[in-house]
Amino acid sequence: MPRLLFDDIPYLPIAQKEHDEFAQVLKTNGVEVLYLxxxxxxxxxxxxxxxxxxxxxxxxxxxxxxxxxxxxxxxxxxxxxxxxxxxxxxxxxxxxxxxxxxxxxxxxxGDKAYPFLMDPMPNLYFTRDPAAAIGNGLSINKMTYKARQRESLFMEYIISNHPKFANQGVQVWRNRNHFNHIEGGDELVLNDHVLAIGISQRTTAEAIEDIAKSLFTKNSGYDTVLAIKIPHNHAMMHLDTVFTMINYDQFTVHPAILNQNQQIDIWIMHPKGQGVSVKHERNLKEVLKVALKLDDLDLIPTGNGDPIVAPREQWNDGSNTLAIAPGEVVTYDRNYVSNDILRKHGLHVHEIQSSELSRGRGGPRCMSMPIYREDLKK
Ligand SMILES: NC(=[NH2+])NCCC[C@H](N)C(=O)O
CATH class of the missing domain: 1.10.3930.10 (Arginine deiminase)
Structure with a gap:
């Protein structure tokens, strides 16, 4: 299990049923679902x-x-x-x-008793991570662990050969031929010019600077990258396991990433000549308000901020919500305290069954990768 980055073994037929249900919820709500x-x-x-x-x-x-x-x-x-x-x-x-x-x-x-000649890629159901669509392009990711590194090769072929994508002017902001790693779970598109990227177990500061530079100099429309430092551990391997955007001005936040003064390390990047300027800040709410030009915003704590419920639900991706429209999200049913608080904050919540899918340590956001976003400027 550790070799393949799993903590438990899913019951396959039920996991497949849950996954089909997830895809059905997306389709019923107007999403075109493409399979890898x-x-x-x-x-x-x-x-x-x-x-x-x-x-x-x-x-x-x-x-x-x-x-x-x-x-x-x-x-x-x-x-x-x-x-x-x-x-x-x-x-x-x-x-x-x-x-x-x-x-x-x-x-x-090699180990004679090991049954595989070529390892399987079970983490492919987390399509979020090998690549990320940003504006009119993609980051095709150099992934961290061997168990997942081959995954991003698929996207390279899709973008250069698939009849729907080849020759459509899709840019590659950063390709997978790098030493420094970055994964899509850390790449959060906040709007058409602001990106948040986690500095995490899976994404290095160098890779963030690298992609920021590329976005700033290649006409992507992006002029702001917020690099947010999160703890390095398996439960919080990516930024989207602890923080997601769910409306113009609403976010889920796992309370454990903020210190007693509600602070976290953030580096704000902007274009500077052919390079990048970097400024260190600590107040998440203020930084988001400035970057997104908002008077106020609503940070909704996972598990209602309860010291026992929050880590318990975060472990099963209670912070990993997938926004399918502003204020409308898909979540795991097992995180009932977090779902309840989301509804109290006015969100439209679609719950999906999750007893098996959650064992791979990823939620609805990790299990999807938006290729195209409508222009939802308010
Ligand atoms: N975007 C995410 N949070 N993805 C979760 C990926 C989980 C997967 N088992 C891994 O360790 O890589």
């Missing part, structure tokens, strides 16, 4: 693209080019139809599926 496996397989438009994609996926799975294992894996997967191949890569390839005539060095040195 379909998008990737539709992006493999020629046999040449398929060959290149497979070779890169196999190399990123740790197999040396032209090695016995790499060649065998290539043959095995390349013989499948596109969708079958893509889902199979996502599910992982077991050692007993392919026949290797000789053991290569990597194979010989």
């Amino acid at each position: 496996d379909d998008l990737v397989s539709e992006s493999i438009t020629t046999s040449e693209v398929k060959r290149e994609f497979l070779n890169r996926m196999i190399a990123e799975s740790g197999f040396k080019e032209e090695s016995e294992t790499a060649n065998t894996l290539f043959e095995y997967l390349n013989n499948m139809g596109n969708l079958e191949m893509v889902t199979h890569i996502m599910e992982g390839v077991r050692k007993d599926e392919v026949e290797l005539s000789s053991l290569d060095l990597k194979e010989a040195s």
